[in-house]
Amino acid sequence: MRDKRDYLLQEQEDATMLNFTSEIVKSVADTGLIEAAEAEALLVTPPKEDMGDYALPCFTLAKRLRKNPAAIAAEIAEKIAPSELIVRVETQGAYLNFFVNRTAFVRQCFSEISDDSKDFGATDHGRGKTVVIDYSSPNIAKEFRVFHLRTTVLGHALYNIFRALGYKVVSVNHLGDWGTQFGVVIAAFKEKGDREALDHEPLKYLTQLYVDYNRRMAEDESLRETARGWLRKLEDGDEEAHELWRLFCDLSIKDFKRVYLRLGIEFDHYLGESFYFRFTDEIIRKAQADGVAVESQGAIVIKMDDEDIPPVILRKSDGATGYHTRDIAAAIWRHENFGFDKMLYVVGAEQKLYFRQLIEALEKLGHGWAKNLEHVAHGLYLDTREVDGVQVRAKAGTRSGFKVILEDIIDDAVARAERVIDENYPNGFPGDKKQAAEAIGIGAIVFGDLKNGRIKDVVFDWETVLNFKGESGPYLQYSHARLCSILGKYGGAVEREVDFALLDDPEEFAIARLAADLPRILLRTAEACEPSVLCSYLVALAGAFNKYYTDISRHKVVDPANPARTKARVLMVDCVRRVLGKGLKILGISPMEKM
RNA sequence: GCACCCUUAGCUCAAUGGAUAGAGCGUUGGCCUCCGGAGCCAAAGGUUGAAGGUUCGAGUCCUUCAGGGUGCGCCA
Numbered sequence: 001m002r003d004k005r006d007y008l009l010q011e012q013e014d015a016t017m018l019n020f021t022s023e024i025v026k027s028v029a030d031t032g033l034i035e036a037a038e039a040e041a042l043l044v045t046p047p048k049e050d051m052g053d054y055a056l057p058c059f060t061l062a063k064r065l066r067k068n069p070a071a072i073a074a075e076i077a078e079k080i081a082p083s084e085l086i087v088r089v090e091t092q093g094a095y096l097n098f099f100v101n102r103t104a105f106v107r108q109c110f111s112e113i114s115d116d117s118k119d120f121g122a123t124d125h126g127r128g129k130t131v132v133i134d135y136s137s138p139n140i141a142k143e144f145r146v147f148h149l150r151t152t153v154l155g156h157a158l159y160n161i162f163r164a165l166g167y168k169v170v171s172v173n174h175l176g177d178w179g180t181q182f183g184v185v186i187a188a189f190k191e192k193g194d195r196e197a198l199d200h201e202p203l204k205y206l207t208q209l210y211v212d213y214n215r216r217m218a219e220d221e222s223l224r225e226t227a228r229g230w231l232r233k234l235e236d237g238d239e240e241a242h243e244l245w246r247l248f249c250d251l252s253i254k255d256f257k258r259v260y261l262r263l264g265i266e267f268d269h270y271l272g273e274s275f276y277f278r279f280t281d282e283i284i285r286k287a288q289a290d291g292v293a294v295e296s297q298g299a300i301v302i303k304m305d306d307e308d309i310p311p312v313i314l315r316k317s318d319g320a321t322g323y324h325t326r327d328i329a330a331a332i333w334r335h336e337n338f339g340f341d342k343m344l345y346v347v348g349a350e351q352k353l354y355f356r357q358l359i360e361a362l363e364k365l366g367h368g369w370a371k372n373l374e375h376v377a378h379g380l381y382l383d384t385r386e387v388d389g390v391q392v393r394a395k396a397g398t399r400s401g402f403k404v405i406l407e408d409i410i411d412d413a414v415a416r417a418e419r420v421i422d423e424n425y426p427n428g429f430p431g432d433k434k435q436a437a438e439a440i441g442i443g444a445i446v447f448g449d450l451k452n453g454r455i456k457d458v459v460f461d462w463e464t465v466l467n468f469k470g471e472s473g474p475y476l477q478y479s480h481a482r483l484c485s486i487l488g489k490y491g492g493a494v495e496r497e498v499d500f501a502l503l504d505d506p507e508e509f510a511i512a513r514l515a516a517d518l519p520r521i522l523l524r525t526a527e528a529c530e531p532s533v534l535c536s537y538l539v540a541l542a543g544a545f546n547k548y549y550t551d552i553s554r555h556k557v558v559d560p561a562n563p564a565r566t567k568a569r570v571l572m573v574d575c576v577r578r579v580l581g582k583g584l585k586i587l588g589i590s591p592m593e594k595m
Numbered sequence: 596g597c598a599c600c601c602u603u604a605g606c607u608c609a610a611u612g613g614a615u616a617g618a619g620c621g622u623u624g625g626c627c628u629c630c631g632g633a634g635c636c637a638a639a640g641g642u643u644g645a646a647g648g649u650u651c652g653a654g655u656c657c658u659u660c661a662g663g664g665u666g667c668g669c670c671a
Contacts, residue, residue, distance in 0.1 A: 047614060057613055059651050069651070094651085095614065139671070179671055273671085299669055308597070309667085316669040323671050350665050352599060379601085380665075420633070440633090451619095452608070455600070457664065463620080464607060468633050470619040471608085478633045489630050524611075536609060539618080543635095550626085550635040558630050573630095595633080 020105060023085045024054055024098050031079040033072065034061060049506060052090060052097030053105075053513070059094050069094035102509045106572075107500040109516040113575040114496050119164075121518040121582055125526075126167030132338050133159050133169060135346035136265075139176030140252040140272070141185045141206035144259055146404040146460060147348075150378045153449050153588060155346040156265050157531040158376070160586040165526055170338050174330065175272030177249050179323065181210065183231030186244050187223070188213035190230070202251035204405075228318060235277070235320055249274075259407055263442060264588055276329035280321045283329055283365075284314045292364050302361045309353070312361040327358055328365070335369055342372050344529065349377035349455060376529045379457035404460070414441030416466050417474070421595070431594055439590040443473030446588050451535040471539050476584055477592040479542035482549070483577035484593045490558045490570050498568040505555070507548045508572060514541045515579045522586075531587060538583045545576050 021043060029036040039056060046055045058076070062069040073091040080089045088099040113120045135155020138148050155171070162169045188209040189198075197205045217223045233241040253270065260266065284300055287293035293302050298317030304310070313322045334340065345355060355375035362370035417440035421429050429436065448465045452458050468474035487494070503512070517537065525533045548555050557569040581591035 041611090042613090044611085044613070051614080055614085057652090059613075062651065093614075176671055181671070297668075301668070311668060313669050318669075320669085322669065326671095348665090349600065351671095353666055354671095356599095377600085382664080424631090424633075456608080457601075459607075461607070467620065470633095472619085472633085474633055475619095478631085482631055482634080486630050532609085536618085539609095543618085546634060547636090549630080550632095552627095552629060556630065594631095 019108070020085055020100050021054065023083065024056070027080045027083070027086065028056060028076055028096070031076050033065065033076055046095075046097060049510065051092060051095075053100045054098040056096040056098070057094055058096060062094075102504065103501050105516075106503045106509060106512045109512040110500070110503075110571050110575045111496065113515060113578055114494065114571060120578065121522050122164050123166060123519060123523070125165040125523060126162060129166075129341040130168040130170065130338055131162050132172060132334055132340040132343040133162070133346060134172050134174050134344065135159075136260075136267075137174040137176065137347070138256060139181065141181065141203070141210060141248050142176075143203045143207045144256060144406045146406050146409060147381050149406055149445070149449055150381065150454075150458070151346045151348070152260075152263065152265065153446050154376070154378055154454055154531060155344075156263070156588045157450055157534075157586060158344065158346065158526075158529055160588065161522060161526050161531070161534070164522055164586060170269070170334075170340070171267045172269045172271055172334065173267040174327075175249075175253070175270060177245075177272035178274040178277055178326065180227070180231055180320070182234055182245055182248075183227040183229070184213050184217070185210050185248060186230040186234070186241055187227040189244060189248075198247075198251065202248075203255045206248060206252070231320060232318070245274075259410070262407075262410060262438070263446070264590075271330070273323075273326040273330075276326045276333060277321065279329040279333065280314075280325045283325065283332070284321075287314060287365060290365075302364055304357060304360055309357065312357050324354075324358060324361065328361060331358070331362055331370070331373065332367065335367070340372065342374065344374050344376045346376045346378065349379060351375070352377055374529075376454070378454040379452075382457050382459045409465075410442060410445060412441075412462075413444050413466060414438050417441040417444070417468070420468060436592065436595055439592060440468070440474050440477060440595060443477050443584075443589040443592075444468060445473070447473030447476065447535065450531045450587055451539075453532050454530055473589050474595075476538055476542050476580065477589065477595060479546060480577060480580050480584065480591040481593055481595045483545070483573055483580065486549075486557050486573050487570065487577065490566070494570055494574045495567050496571065498571050499564050500568065502565045502568045503572060505548075507544070507555070508569075511541075511544050511548060511572065511576060514544055515575055518579050518583070534583055534587060538580060538587075541576065541580060541583075 021040070024043065025036050025039045028034055028039045038060075042056055042060065044055050044057065046052050056073075056076075058069045058073040061067075061072050065072055067075075070091070070093050073094050073096045076096055077089045077091050080086070082088060085101055085104055086098055087101050090097045090099070112118065133155055135158075136148060136152040138144055159169050159171050185206055189206075191213070193209070194205075213223065213227070217227065230241055234245055249272070284293065287302065288300065293300050293314055295301075296303075296311065299313050300315040301311035301313050304312070312324045312328075314325045314328075316322055331343070334343065347355070352375060355373070359370045359373050362373070414437050418433065418437040420440075421433055421437055445465060449458070451471060503509075514537075521534055521537045525531055549557075555569075557566065557573055559566050584591040
């Protein structure tokens with residue numbers, strides 16, 4: 001028995017990482033100068049390692065106690081006796097700095113992470129709760145463009161995060177498969193449609209038809225009328241219109257699924273707007289009967305409390321239903337069928353007003369649960385281009401002439417990954433090169449998107465996306481592959497009972513602190529619906545390990561001359577690998593074992 | 596015109612109201628006899644758009660202004 005304190009800790013089988021913070025909170029609360037809850041909220045990590053492991057700023061106490069904050073800190077410090085977990089308390093000005101028992105910390109951290117009976121990072125935060133996530137939701141008959149990447153990748157990451165936190169998660173792809181655009185596409189196809197071209201590249205061809213007809217429609221009112229006519233026929237159940245619509249939908253979904261498959265995304269439900277059309281008549285009838293909806297300028301609308309906000313249009317003056325009507329029906333149907341506690345709409349920030357209207361309309365219709373709907377707004381992809389010699393930013397879209405097909409971007413990133421593999425493996429890659437390139441290219445694109453704060457507009461920059469160095473998906477994947485490689489070099493099974501006192505290097509403690517943070521990071525990510533939090537965390541973790549690893553003279557992991565230390569370090573490597581791998585999977589990126 | 600969002604290093608972005616504002620890219624200079632160089636280290640780069648205010652403490656909260664973006668009844 002090397003250290004009695006370690007023995008004591010071993011008996012606390014269900015100890016969690018939070019023990020360290022709760023011990024600190026308890027010790028300061030015991031002084032009677034501050035409440036436990038307040039202390040917990042104030043607890044921070046010092047900016048520099050030598051200042052301590054946890055810190056409590058005492059400024060807020062100064063006013064209440066009418067004393068100099070530095071004096072208060074000193075007073076508290078004096079009353080705290082060292083314990084098994086907290087070995088020392090120091091003051092620096094008004095800051096109270098705590099130093100933990102690092103061996104105990106490292107033991108607890110790595111024991112928990114390596115415990116296969118527990119899913120480290122997972123919590124029961126969402127047990128018994130259901131969250132519905134509405135994301136991606138592309139429009140039928142329109143190409144899947146780079147703009148869709150944000151909602152698709154964000155929604156998928158949120159899906160994984162909420163699931164990790166114990167929620168029941170239902171993903172819904174609210175396909176844009178109804179509305180005026182179908183009048184346009186059917187009219188265009190009837191006019192000069194080519195079945196062969198359609199079968200060859202459905203989305204590309206349908207988009208062409210749409211763009212072309214749309215442009216001519218702006219100048220020719222009769223074309224507009226024809227399109228409106230086809231939409232009416234579609235809504236009235238006309239057989240020919242319905243048949244064409246079905247064909248366009250089937251071909252489009254097939255194209256979308258090919259992209260989703262590459263991104264590793266599956267939806268629990270593909271329920272487009274057309275599915276909810278059957279409920280809209282009843283909703284409108286009831287809204288009118290209840291006096292919630294009124295006639296206005298030939299349309300049937302729900303007026304908003306704030307007169308400056310335009311009303312929700314349930315039925316347009318031409319008799320067709322609106323986008324809002326189908327979303328109202330969708331929300332009600334989902335509430336009846338999924339019984340959600342929360343529903344997230346992962347949709348661009350430009351639709352903020354739209355969702356505010358939707359929620360208010362649902363509340364007016366008597367659905368109190370509408371307060372559980374949240375618009376998880378994200379920024380736009382912007383394109384930079386020169387106009388009259390100046391760089392301007394503009395929304396990337398078909399109309400502006402900037403057209404980037406998502407699949408083309410994926411292909412380019414994958415091709416780039418393949419080139420890098422060829423450079424690094426002149427004698428051939430030991431494994432499935434195509435598969436590796438696919439995972440790396442997609443990792444680059446997915447991470448390149450998610451690392452941005454979601455509300456920020458993203459300027460699409462090839463240089464950044466295709467640069468696999470630095471803060472990138474491939475950097476994290478590479479770090480993971482290297483961790484795997486070290487374990488492969490070690491060869492044996494990872495042992496969990498090791499001499500933790502041998503992990504006494506400050507860098508090892510820093511790695512443990514980061515690794516131990518995963519559960520807290522996942523909670524923060526979910527609460528803010530902000531996967532960029534998890535992204536920064538993973539970069540910090542990988543960076544801490546890469547730094548440690550590079551100093552081979554001091555930190556050689558596998559060292560036959562020192563078997564006991566090797567075992568301890570191998571456990572640490574395995575734990576970092578587990579945390580990094582878990583984080584990457586949540587983001588929707590493949591953790592590579594070799595690349 | 597009105598509403599909402601954004602503005603941090605040359606570029607792209609970080610920073611639960613807390614200590615000296617951090618990364619990456621790019622630039623310059625280092626580091627493979629040894630577990631994978633898609634890595635690591637270092638240098639240079641800042642009046643956090645401007646001015647007030649709240650606070651013990653503001654990149655962060657409030658007000659005004661400037662610049663940019665987005666939206667504003669029958670597109671989805």
